[in-house]
Amino acid sequence: MSKVFVLDTEKRPLIPIHSAQARQLLRNKKAAIYRRFPFTIILKEVYPDSVVMPLRLKLDPGAKTTGIALVNDSTGVVVFAAELKHRGFAIREALTSRRQLRRGRRARKTRYRQARFLNRTRPEGWLAPSLQSRVDNIKTWVEKLRKLAPIEAMSQELVRFDMQLIRNPKIQGKEYQQGTLAGYETREYLLEKWGRQCAYCGIKDVQLQIEHIHPRARGGSNSITNLTLSCEKCNTKKGTKDIKDFLKKDPSKLTKILAQAKRPLADAAAVNTTRWALFRALKETELPVETGSGGLTKFNRCQQKLEKTHWLDATCVGQSTPKLIVKAVKPLLITANGHGSRQSCRTDKFGFPSRHVPREKIHFNFQTGDIVKASVATGKKIGNYAGKVAIRSSGSFNISTKNGLIQGILHKFCKRIHAKDGYSYAQ
Incomplete structure (x- = not known):
């Protein structure tokens, strides 16, 4: 398992240690828990021979x-x-929803408003x-x-795929082209683009070959837009046939392959951006x-x-x-997960107010998103629970655990073990 982070008495990082050593230090009360995620301990005593390796x-x-x-x-x-x-996709959906709500509200309030363009300038590097x-x-x-x-x-x-190297293998010299890395950029790009399956029969988990959509024997190029993946059986069956002749009985698949060949890889574009x-x-x-x-x-x-x-x-x-x-x-x-929304009023799908959001975010020193440990000694919910808490002003909290949602846990049974930081954790 991963090592445990260690801080000295001055909160300076030391070399991470094995979890068994961390347990021994905690058991002997020579260290204390500093952070739960990632798990970190802090020493209570100064150890002059502490080793620090970069x-x-x-x-x-x-x-x-x-x-x-x-x-x-x-x-x-x-x-x-x-x-x-x-x-990123959750942010995109939230912005789309906000834009739709605002446009609907403006359309209801103002039939026409003169266009404003001065507030659309963006800083360099935006x-x-x-x-x-x-x-x-x-x-x-x-x-x-x-x-x-x-x-x-x-x-x-830095680059998910070296697009210059894909187009021109000589971009970094003869040694790079003829070395052990030759072709790796192209293969990896095609695997991502075509879903790691044969473009013709859709079979997965087999040895895939790089195949020319328009055969080189008929004037096809080595351009990345003319390459796809196929299993050995389909590659042999297609041979030097034109793809239009090979898939003339399946026009829908032909259209799909030709469209996918021209389509850029969206995830790679996001990373490259x-x-x-x-x-x-x-x-x-x-x-x-x-x-x-x-x-x-x-x-x-x-x-x-x-x-x-x-x-x-x-x-x-x-x-x-x-x-x-x-x-x-x-x-x-x-x-x-982010830090929640600043909306003071939730809306339904039509943009009309549906419920009010209280302005107070902290109750009984807890806030929604904290990771807590609850030890319930009385009542119908006796037991120990750990997970993310959702608070109420009444003091009756809900805890999301591995086994499901536990409702109605009183705040006095809860102890915070990790403050809300905009992230959730799992092993």
């Missing part, structure tokens, strides 16, 4: 989920791993809120981990930042025979990747 923070930014890993470059041990799930949230989430966790671990270097997957904003944010930490491409990440992962997951991709980012030790590492699953 760690590297590795990031694999994604459109929906970002992989995070802390790696010891000298030993290859993966100290910590996490998968951060973004809320990103859409759904994209900016991805950068802000990663930046927040970089700052958090820097306070908990001795991080002295970072690695970022935010990559430089994230890179600039990492450079502001004044730590050395190493960059790599998605093809290099896959090459490193295949060389070490690791599974395809977000956090394992993060451990394989960059040229500095050592021989990794990932045994028993369990990633922390982080979901960005």
